[in-house]
Amino acid sequence: DVKVTQSSRYLVKRTGEKVFLECVQDMDHENMFWYRQDPGLGLRLIYFSYDVKMKEKGDIPEGYSVSREKKERFSLILESASTNQTSMYLCASRTFYGYTFGSGTRLTVV
Amino acid sequence: DAKTTQPPSMDCAEGRAANLPCNHSTISGNEYVYWYRQIHSQGPQYIIHGLKNNETNEMASLIITEDRKSSTLILPHATLRDTAVYYCIVRVAYTGNQFYFGTGTSLTVIP
Numbered sequence: 306d307v308k309v310t311q312s313s314r315y316l317v318k319r320t321g322e323k324v325f326l327e328c329v330q331d332m333d334h335e336n337m338f339w340y341r342q343d344p345g346l347g348l349r350l351i352y353f354s355y356d357v358k359m360k361e362k363g364d365i366p367e368g369y370s371v372s373r374e375k376k377e378r379f380s381l382i383l384e385s386a387s388t389n390q391t392s393m394y395l396c397a398s399r400t401f402y403g404y405t406f407g408s409g410t411r412l413t414v415v
Numbered sequence: 416d417a418k419t420t421q422p423p424s425m426d427c428a429e430g431r432a433a434n435l436p437c438n439h440s441t442i443s444g445n446e447y448v449y450w451y452r453q454i455h456s457q458g459p460q461y462i463i464h465g466l467k468n469n470e471t472n473e474m475a476s477l478i479i480t481e482d483r484k485s486s487t488l489i490l491p492h493a494t495l496r497d498t499a500v501y502y503c504i505v506r507v508a509y510t511g512n513q514f515y516f517g518t519g520t521s522l523t524v525i526p
Contacts, residue, residue: 348459
């Protein structure tokens with residue numbers, strides 16, 4: 306089975322900090338995605354990547370950037386964390402049938 | 416991608432079959448129906464998908480109507496661990512950028 310691993314389950318960061326969320330997949334998939342999930346809003350796509358060093362903006366990229374230096378790793382970066390970025394962040398890798406998601410990182414910005 | 420409509424919530428008695436409906440009246444000929452579920456505080460998990468034939472796997476069955484405008488996900492013997500939000504998504508398979516998850520159906524399995 307494909308495994309998508311997110312480095313942290315829970316994070317608490319201060320306003321203005323630079324935050325790195327890491328995601329690793331073990332099946333050599335080209336496509337990887339970062340979503341955030343908020344109550345009542347569902348899953349919203351932040352960024353995705355088709356291949357190493359390639360990235361595309363999703364629906365809500367403002368305040369975020371990404372890095373894909375190696376095929377297995379896709380990092381989400383909050384350049385200067387703000388309280389409205391408190392959310393559940395979900396990484397996914399695209400398989401033959403659709404997505405495999407990581408367990409999520411619940412980020413709280415105080 | 417075609418839009419889907421699901422009831423916001425459902426209950427099911429433990430051990431009984433859970434039948435989760437989804438309407439997708441604008442589905443086009445090359446769009447598949449996918450089902451995912453999300454257990455609280457975890458990432459969504461793939462369950463099953465189909466084009467027009469009924470499908471079954473170890474987790475569930477998917478029944479698609481002949482006109483493909485609606486489908487039903489069946490969990491044959493619901494357990495407490497099936498309590499989750501279930502998402503029905505339609506889109507062209509193996510292409511495109513993302514799946515749109517919507518708000519799904521919150522299924523509660525009652526002991």
